[in-house]
Amino acid sequence: MANLWRALTRRKTDDVHESESKLARVLNLFDLTALGVGSTLGLGVYVLAGQVAYNIAGPAVTISFLIAAVASAFAGICYAEFAARVPKAGSAYVYSYVTIGEFVAFTIGWNLILEYVIGTASVARGLSGYFDSLIDNKMSLYLNETMPIKVSFLGYYPDFLSFGMVLLLGALLAFGAKESSFLNNIFTCVNLVTIGIVLVAGGMNAKVENWRIPAAEVPEWAGSGGFMPFGIAGVMAGAAKCFFGFVGFDCIATTGEEAINPKRNIPLAIVMSLIVIFLAYFGVSTVLTMMLPYYLQDPDAPFPKAFDSVEWYTIKWIVTIGAVFALCTSLLGAMFPLPRILYAMGNDGILFKRLSKVHPWTQTPLLATLVSALFAAVMAMLFNLDQLVDMMSIGTILA
Template sequence: MFAQLFRTKPIEIGRHSGLRKCLTAFDLALLGIGCAIGTGIFVLTGIAAAVYSGPAVIISFIIAGLAAGFAGFAYAELAASVGGSGSAYGYTYVAFGEFFAWVIAWILLLEYGVGAAAVANGWSGYFINTLANFHIVIPDAWTKAPSQGGIINLPAFGIIWLLVLVLVSGVKQSSTVNNIMVVIKISTIAIFLAIAVGHINTDNWQPFMPFGWFSTQADGHNIGILAGASLVFFAYFGFDAVSTAADEARNPQRDLPIGLIAALIFCTVIYILVAGMLTGVVHYSDLNVSSPVAYALATLGYSWSSTLVATGILAGLITVLLVLLYGLTRILYAMSHDGLIPAVFSKVNPERHTPTRLILLCGSIISIVAGFFPLGTLAETVNIGTLASFIMVCCGVIILRIRQPDLPRPFKNPWNPLIPLLGIVSCSALMAFLPDETWHRFLIWVGIGIVMYFVYSMRHSKLRTK
């Protein structure tokens, strides 16, 4: 029985999944940009500068970007050589075996599922505030969870189902919606950069490193550039969703590496530019606000800034939510295809070429969580799950280079094994800077997943039955 735990799955490049192959490298890059540029750039940048890093938040973004970049090269190699719609789950299955694949899949469900519910809650808040600017007020009963004195967070519940309908309609339609929303939010960022560049005050960058590299305060709160890097790593959360589209890419062995690396480079440059401009026009100590970009524009005297930024944020969060829901359904689809969850969820609609039942299931669960439960600090656990999956992918590159040296690799990591080793070290270091309570929640979640594996998944695995 225990030999089954570490039995690896054969590589299935080119298998017929029933999903429609229609995504180009450009679509895949915008998929990654759509998920990566959202809350991180419009909200997190200000908090990281004010509380953790000061103007050196630029360095925090560079450090987090390097860690994500090392992992990105590992993803690109495995996406081209291993393929499949399961992202890190599928790569771990091939490199380490079924048990570790299940653990990573369980972590990915946390990353995508909790992340989607959290983003839906965030979108709801901005949507309500935007309506209030036009003197449209929704009663509290329909904007708050029962534990907060309401009935349901209806905007959060509704946006999930709106995007579920988009996903059910087909992957090409979903990609088109994502591309349009990406253009809107990139335009918003471009307008901010164009305005800010003429109002930079270099005195705002002094002192550049007010909190140093890393320290722990008396209340246990970590501050400094490295602690800031652990926080802003959330900005890179989800770019790996590109790898979940392998079964729907026209030429996955060529287009997936291009899409992954292009999305990562573009997002890193944008984050650094926005962080530099933001701390250049406003002193970092004033940026601990819910919408620092809007605050900076208002400080410069641009009264229309709230509407502009609200448009960018609403479009940005919609793309994040759409890609998270898409990635979640494709990971579960791969698990169902392998027998680790019921096979009914790997059924593909013959007309739309989408796993309709699975999309509806995910929409039902996440909309209930988003509508009826305030997530609070649970969303912080998303970061540690993302970092753990990145580490496993980096390890997988090294293991497969040893175990299967002759495996066709259309894209190869440069300077192997240095790049994946740097990915392992940098992502592990960022995990170490996360708070203890985040680790506790993460380990409890993993423990629940291990129980689920032995109770159901191991007994129904197709690899086991073979």
């Protein structure tokens, strides 16, 4: 049976390799790593640490991130193994097609489409909300008054800003993989520099005493004080929430037909991006909980409050600008894999064949990119963030 399974898998792998890719192989190791880091290290790095520290894990959020990183590493190594053996566009869809069959691949493919469409829409809606908060919610108040949507399962108003941003991103992705990757590299580098500034500035204001607060000095709801105020249960609950902060590196696996030397570079990029992401999360959560007691954190915007408390207002605005760049890279990383999934499914005849057509000039799946951008843009315009996050969880868990 084992020999038969290997033979069938080898034959399917050969079938997948038979057709030469029409996509441009232009993405190097740095491009792939930046794509993984950018898509994963989004607004979560500025929000997630404070949320988990506030009432779930306390300062032990650092341990929660470590546990989540180990779990993500196992998943990442699995993706790396598949990517080395089957260097084709399509990520988990192609791996399911090669190892199990068309029916399971069809199901996984649609789950991935659901995940990436809703992921793109939710990041766009989050970015729109972030811009809105910077202008005192004037945009949402105006649209709510002039164009209210009175349907229970939709958002309160049509979000034209997020609609336009997704369409603009779709146009950029349709223009070429190298061009969109170059922009992603710039945004990711700005994001990493911002995190570096936060670590240095936060480290200068860190106090170890905030990890050793006695139980008598903390509010009743805030556990027992100290480093692990909510116990092991809090650490594990925090790890479960932190795990979603690492979801996103799998977009690297969708670049199998656009990566230079995919058998080497995709596994390396997955591992390297996970290391960078973990170091960023671990460092940020450490300085945040040392700057300000965990029970005083703002779960929605922890860093502005932390730097307000030490009166470092310049760093507060640097963090705000960094969060905008982080959301832009997340949006690009969420959108990038979607046309590749449609391209792979169209190539195999599971979806319309026209979706697998590659434009001779841009060397991208043009129709698949435009269709996915339009679909995600409409979702972003009509649904609010909470509804999108709930729907995204379904796709992620199934995939």
